[in-house]
Amino acid sequence: MIRTSSSSSFVRLVIGLAVLACQIMGGGTERGLLMDHVLQVLMIATSTYVIVTLWDRSVSTAGLALFGAIALLGCIQIMPLPCEWLQSLRPQTYMPAIGSCSTTTISLSSYRTISGLISCLTMIVLFLALSKFDEPELGLLGRFVVAGVLVNLALSFVTFSQSDMSWLSDLLGYQAELGAFQNENHYSVYVAVGILAALTMRPQGYMRVWNLLLVTLVLLFLLAAGSRAGVLIGLFVSLLAFVMIARGSRSAAILAPGLGLVATAYLYGLWIKFTEVEGDQILDRRDYALTTWDAIRDQWPLGTGFSTFDLVYPRYEKLEQVYSAFVNHAHNDFLELILEGGLAGTLILAGCLAAIVMRFIRVRHRDSARTAFIAILIILVHSTVDYPLRTMGIASLFAFFAALLFARAPGSSAVAGRAIGVAPPRLIEAVQTATPTSEGDQIAR
Incomplete structure (x- = not known):
């Protein structure tokens, strides 16, 4: 069977539109949102289509x-187990009353665990589908991420203009604060990291100018958004993007003074933002972390089950920490995963982090891998003070950059047809458009 370049382009279009849908409609943080369920079905269907269609390509091990x-x-976690097995591994508060039943589950809520499991596995299936593409093809898919950033910037511009955006909240099923995101911190990190996708398209000529304008626009919107974490991350990412876009360009000498002016103006705005008097904060992130750690010390062998954090957290809150606002997440995805997953979840988390670092060490000579690693690192660092990966928008962005980090080098796609003498699929359009280079070449020349 010979697959043409047009069919490969259609496959990219299908998965690209699904990723774009997540960027535009996946900014909710509440549990059980109808929009998230719709996006999960869409993502599973399109990812399965890609995996089946590109059956002759290898998938990420x-x-x-x-x-x-x-x-x-x-x-x-949802399997019924004899109560006596768990008796010494869990506080009695979370065990069934003596004589009421003979079995129980590790999860405090099987329904919630199933829901959280589906959300997590959906993003892994997306990663598996994206791992079917090589580096130049993922560079082309980066256009859909950039399109999502532009849409969110446009929506946030309407918000800043004091226009009525209630129609968007009604459509999404949650209150959209900035762009399509319910949380301004998540919005800020999304648009800051999203512009790194522009670097995967190997900008040349006029594309450099458009990308520089996009970076400048993102800086202004991040400053207006008001998220301290967002403006700091945005400054770092934007300076990186400016340097990588301008590197090797004949106009680099002209761009350098402009970059200095933009950075100076941005730093002044940043100083103004950080010296503003903040309103009373209910709790500091440190309070969330310490309380969550108290829960971990009691639950670490087994965990409490995926998506059960808010069933456990109230029991460990100190009286002076109880407010009308409801703590639905630990504001630290690592601690929350350790609490819910227990020892096994901790080992899986450690394995994932080790795999990312080891992969980066192996392919650090490729600019696309460095860009992907920086994007992943930023999201993970922000996950220590918030919960960005709980949104479909940022989770799909994370899957894209993870696939780019683990992507095959250009021309190394494994095609089953070669073993029987059938001509391999030609990706002329993708290769020529993306301007593939050998390992070690720069993204921007």
Whole structure:
């Protein structure tokens, strides 16, 4: 069977539109949103289509291992087990009353664990589908991420203009604060990291100018958004983008003074923002972390089950920490995962981080890998003070950059047809458009 370049382009279009849909409609943070369920169905369907259509290409082994490990842990968490097995591994508060039943589950809520498991596995399936593409093809898919950033910037511009955006909230099913995101911190990190996708398209000529304008626009919107974490991350990412876009360009000498002026103006705005008098904060991130750690010390062997954080957290809150606002997440995805996954979840998390670092060490000579690693690192760092990966928008962005980090080099796609003498699929359009280079070449020349 010979697959033409047009069919490959259609496959990219299908998965690209699905990723774009997540960027535009996946900014909610509440549990059980109808829009998130719709996006999950869409993502599973399109990812399965890509995996089946590109059956002759290899899939990420690391992704398959992660899928199997999380699926197995989730099944164990909802499996009925004899109460005596768990008696010494869990506080009595979370055990059934004596004589009421003979079995129980590790998860405090099987329904919630199943829902959280589906959300997590959906993003892993997306990663597996994206791992079917090589580096130049993922560079082309980066256009859909950039399109999502532009749409969110446009929506936030309407918000800043004091226009009525209630129609958007009604459509999404949650209150959209900035762009299509319910949380301004998540919005800021999304648009800041999203512009790195522009670097995967190997900008040349006029594309450099458009990308520089996009970076400048993102800086202004991040400053207006008001998220301290967002403006700091945005400054770092934007300076990186300016340097990588201008590098090797004949106009680099002209761009350098402009970059200095933009950075100076941005730093002044940043100083103004950080010296503003903040309103009373209910709790500091440190309070969330310490309270969550108290819960971990009691629950670490087994965990409490995926998506059960808010069922456990109130029991460990100190009286002076109880307010009318409801703490739905730990504001630290690592601590929350350790609490919910227990020892097994901790080992899986450690394995994922180790795989990312080891992969980066292997392919650090490729500019696309460095860009992807920086994007992943920024999201993970922000996850220590917030919960960005709980949104479909940022989770799909994370899957895209993870696939780019683990992507095959240009021309190394494994095609089953070669073993029987059938001509391999030609990706002329993708290769020529993306201007593929050998390992070690720069993204921008």
